[in-house]
Amino acid sequence: MxxxxxxxxxxxxxxxxxxxxxxxxxxxxxxxxxxxxxxxxxxxxxxxxxxxxxxxxxxxxxxxxxxxxxxxxxxxxxxxxxxxxxxxxxxxxxxxxxxxxxxxxxxxxxxxxxxxxxxxxxxxxxxxxxxxxxxxxxxxxxxGAAAQDSATLVVGDLVLNIDSREVTRAGAPIELTATQFELLRYLMENPRRVLSKAQILDAVWHYDFSGQANIVELYISYLRKRIDAGRAPMIHTVRGAGYVIKPAP
The missing domain is CATH 3.40.50.2300 (Response regulator)
Structure with a gap:
């Protein structure tokens, strides 16, 4: 490259x-x-x-x-x-x-x-x-030299506004539950970084990994249906490591 x-x-x-x-x-x-x-x-x-x-x-x-x-x-x-x-x-x-x-x-x-x-x-x-x-x-x-705009997270054509709790992809609104929103927020705060299930559980559900991997898998599947359905995928599974979000190719 x-x-x-x-x-x-x-x-x-x-x-x-x-x-x-x-x-x-x-x-x-x-x-x-x-x-x-x-x-x-x-x-x-x-x-x-x-x-x-x-x-x-x-x-x-x-x-x-x-x-x-x-x-x-x-x-x-x-x-x-x-x-x-x-x-x-x-x-x-x-x-x-x-x-x-x-x-x-x-x-x-x-x-x-x-x-x-x-x-x-x-x-x-x-x-x-x-x-x-x-x-x-x-x-x-x-x-502190730069303007602070921490309210908006952008990865590719996916935009999340923390204050208004609005999410759009390519300008189209996406409806999320509170937990789905927090999961997507955590992923978008760490673009291109592989996040383990333990890290996600701790950040989104606030408890340590203890056999609850199915919760993470379930909510990742929910997000994919809303974020990636009918579009180039942004949320990816890294086998044996976790999940990562990155701009679609």
Missing amino acids: SYASSFTVLTEVLPRLTHPDGSPIRALVVDDEPALADLVAMGVGMCGWEARIAHEGYDAVTQAREFAPDVLVLDRMLPGLDGLQVLSRIRQSFPEVPVLFLTAKDTVEDRIEGLASGGDDYVTKPFSIEEVLIRLHRLVQRS
């Missing part, structure tokens, strides 16, 4: 983050490897964010002051100022901006130093760009 295809799949399940006024989230990517910096910038761009790139420490500080980023992707080893010095200077102007260190410095001591210096997350090279994008989304969500 190409990077572009991989990004497209990922952005289908990641929340679409913007500022409260609708303007894009801003990410500053700092790395002295142009191809790597371009890859990360392309990824955040496909998420609808605005990206800027710096390849050198002093330029990174200058770019940050002009750009006012919502999140930093920062290499530890840079010409000019190193990553820790860059972070210290940027934090003088933007004390709350979250930073993800993306670096080849991969010892336990390196990680501790990076996090102790104010880093919020730490990923070592080589890395998965999908993991980096997921971690960046979490940092931005925790920072």
